[in-house]
Amino acid sequence: MSFELSPEHEQFRRTVRDFAEKEIAPHAGQWDREHHFPVDVVQKMGQLGLFGLTAPEEYGGADGDFTSLCVAIEEIGRVDQSMGITLEAAVGLGINPILTYGTEEQKRTWLPDLVSGQTLAGFGLTEPGSGSDAGATRTRAELVGGEWVINGSKQFITNSGSDITSLVTVTARTGGGGDERPEISSIIVPAGTPGFTAEPAYDKLGWHASDTHPLSFEDVRVPESNLLGERGRGFAQFLAILDDGRVAIAALAVGCIQACLDMSLEYAGERQTFGVPIGRKQGLAFQIADLEVMLQSARLLVYKAAAMKDAGAPVKDFKQAAAIAKLHATESAVTATRIATQVFGGYGFMEEYPVTRFYRDAKVLEIGEGTSEVQRMLIARGLGLPVE
Structure with missing residues (x-):
């Protein structure tokens, strides 16, 4: 195929x-x-x-x-x-x-x-004490007089506090608790709703030009009709959305690897040592060859998963392909930025060269939309292993 x-x-x-x-x-x-x-x-x-x-x-x-x-x-x-x-x-x-x-x-x-x-718009899932662990969600939404009253906080939420942010969809406990499994629902909260605050933006290692904020909700009131999807299915809905997101993050990682290859090839052809371009040195040339292998394999895994999505593949099969693409592409991207920085030598440590920006940006690819450890767990489960 x-x-x-x-x-x-x-x-x-x-x-x-x-x-x-x-x-x-x-x-x-x-x-x-x-x-x-x-x-x-x-x-x-x-x-x-x-x-x-x-x-x-x-x-x-x-x-x-x-x-x-x-x-x-x-x-x-x-x-x-x-x-x-x-x-x-x-x-x-x-x-x-x-x-x-x-x-x-x-x-x-x-x-x-x-x-x-x-x-x-942003999606508020992660909290200081919860991410993949739905049971640890502390944000609550209580239905009072036809309105959801929301209290709690979220963290690491992208596109949540920009000048053009119109809404954030948040997951919140709408029932359950104690010995019961918590009921988690998704609710649309428009920007500017009283009590909803996008706190000051994070000072991040990378992705400096993206918009990322912690969020707080203090007696935030929105209409009952702002419930998104079926009550009690909020976390399940988000997990389904994440499958698409993992492939998309893998595509972002492919772009990172391509940039590393492009920058390394250009620099290896221009930079000279001992009277010849460094690209003629076998040790460095082999590292750049490894970048090409990472790029080709990651890109094919992304395109395979995307093709499965477009063809309406069974959910189980697509979920497995998405996890594989995300794991391989993002870990390859982190390795690619390390190699590219090494190709640039001392200049790779200088902020005036774009390679440093890609080096800083890459690490979060292994974390966002499911860590590498989560991807390995999903892949193992897909193989029939009862991983907890």
């Missing part, structure tokens, strides 16, 4: 690459240094149609396939991982939950602006 892209996908890749190199690449270093979230460029990405690739035309989308989204994330991530994760999270964690589980009224209320890139 071949996972080569169609001519239409390759043309789309060229379009996104041209945009990324013109609108993002020249400024990415400055945004990184200044921890600046470029709203104007994010909205230009929306005008290009990147946020609406997988959304139906009736909400302003392109009604396209998942593979196209992965190509777009890869190409944006090739020049700037911060803008790559902005796109990935905007679609995977902002749009997809509403598109998949929302009522028709919720879709028509929120999707047009999200799909056009005029606004962004």
Whole structure:
């Protein structure tokens, strides 16, 4: 079976690459240094149609396939991982939950602006004491007089506090507790709702130009109709959304590996020692060859998983493919940035070279949307092993 892209996908890749190199690449270093979230460029990405690739035309989308989204994330991530994760999270964690589980009224209320890139949405799952452990969720939502009253906090939430954030969907306990399994539901909280606060942005190791905040909820009141999907199914809904997200994060990692290969090849051809380009040195050339192997294998795993998604593969099979792609691509990306930094030698330690930014950005790829350990657990379970 071949996972080569169609001519239409390759043309789309060229379009996104041209945009990324013109609108993002020249400024990415400055945004990184200044921890600046470029709203104007994010909205230009929306005008290009990147946020609406997988959304139906009736909400302003392109009604396209998942593979196209992965190509777009890869190409944006090739020049700037911060803008790559902005796109990935905007679609995977902002749009997809509403598109998949929302009522028709919720879709028509929120999707047009999200799909056009005029606004962004976040998904509040992780808390100081919980992430993958649903039972540890402490945020609560109580139904009082036709309104959800929400109290609690979330952390590490992308696209949650920007100037164009329109909503955050949060998971909260809506019942259960004690000896009972907690009932977890998802609720839409519009930005600006009294009591809902996006706390000051994090000072992160990488992804400096992405928008990431802790969130607090103090007697936040929203209508009962803001429940997203079925009551008590919030955590299950989010886990299903994460399968798509893992492939998308893997695509972001592929963009990182491609950048490492591109930078290393260029530098190896220019930098000379002992009168010859360093690329003629076998030890260094072999390291760059390893980058090509990482790139080809990671990209094929991503395209395979994306093709399975587009073909409507069984959930179990797609889940396994997504975990494999995420694990291999993200761990390869971290290794690729280490190799590329080594290729640059002392210059690889200097912030004036983009390779340092990719080095800092890569680590979180092994953590976000399920750590490497979680992926190994999912893969083992898929093989029939009763891993706890």
